[in-house]
Amino acid sequence: MACALSCLRAFFIILSIAYVLVGLAGGIASGVFIYIWQTTTEIKQLFELSNSQETFNHVVIAMGIVTAAFGAMLIAGFVGCCAMGRRHHNQCCQDVLAFFALLITLMFTAAVILLAVFRNKLHNGVETAFEVNMHAYGNVGGAVIGDVADSAVRAYVDTTQQSQKCCGSTGFESWKTLGTSWATANPMDLAPTSCCFRPEDALCNRNVAQMYTRGCSSVVGDISSEVFTVIYIVGAVIALVSLIEMLTACYMARTSNKGGGCCCC
Structure with a gap:
């Protein structure tokens, strides 16, 4: 004992x-x-x-x-x-x-x-929010979505896609399938240049081989x-x-x- x-x-x-x-x-x-x-x-x-x-x-x-x-x-x-x-x-x-x-x-x-x-609610919320940002991305003239101006949305989406090496909410196709205003204004492009490995390369966003294909929601979901x-x-x-x-x-x-x-x- x-x-x-x-x-x-x-x-x-x-x-x-x-x-x-x-x-x-x-x-x-x-x-x-x-x-x-x-x-x-x-x-x-x-x-x-x-x-x-x-x-x-x-x-x-x-x-x-x-x-x-x-x-x-x-x-x-x-x-x-x-x-x-x-x-x-x-x-x-x-x-x-x-x-x-x-x-x-x-x-x-x-x-x-x-x-x-x-x-799961957290992951779904992130995906929904990123899609809202994608819709706001193409607004012109400093349009405001909620309290966020177009320039701030663009900076946020571009930074996220470059830093996380992703494109769109579920992939580069989502820029078109979601019917974003950016896609309407850029019918020849697959996604913004921030989806490219090298955004400075001309027309990189028209060649899938030069773009990130994984969706940003998946990346954020994996991190969470x-x-x-x-x-x-x-x-x-x-x-x-x-x-x-x-x-x-x-x-x-x-x-x-x-x-x-x-x-x-």
Whole structure:
């Protein structure tokens, strides 16, 4: 029994240190993500144009839960270090640790479920928004779509197609099939020159061999899938470890010294 408790104590000390480090790093990273998500004009523009503000807000809520969960991990890490650093374990402190472990498990589980539910809506919202931008791309005279002028739309679409090496929403054909005003004004061209490998080459947008053929929605979808996959894996692992920690803390609370009040340190 004494050997088992010593091994559990060592496990908790290592786990608590890891919680402090992961909680601090994860909290900062998710906080930065929320800040960028809410303050980047292009992202807001995408969701506003596609009437997907609800999906935008749900992503913020989910990442807010993740940030709070990382904060709980940071606190749990300090509580665990403090509790296990004592020669005689305190039952009350173990109960506090078990509570935080349960809280972390529930928060990460809720965030992963919320992101999974709105994953497809997020992808569809991005595709719809990009198509709206494509329709606005060919407007002349500084026409305004929502709050976005034609020049801003052009810059956004061109930058996206060049940086992500994609063309149109679902491929270069979508510039024609969607009946965009740009296609009407440029019947001989397949897509804007920003779809070309080398936009400066003359008539490059009339030769498929010189153009990107993959749709921008697919590229954005792949990026979001990779991000969400990482979040799912990290969230599931942390939730599982926290559940194990909660059960172990409850066990140690039942077998620890019951004296010393409720002070962890």
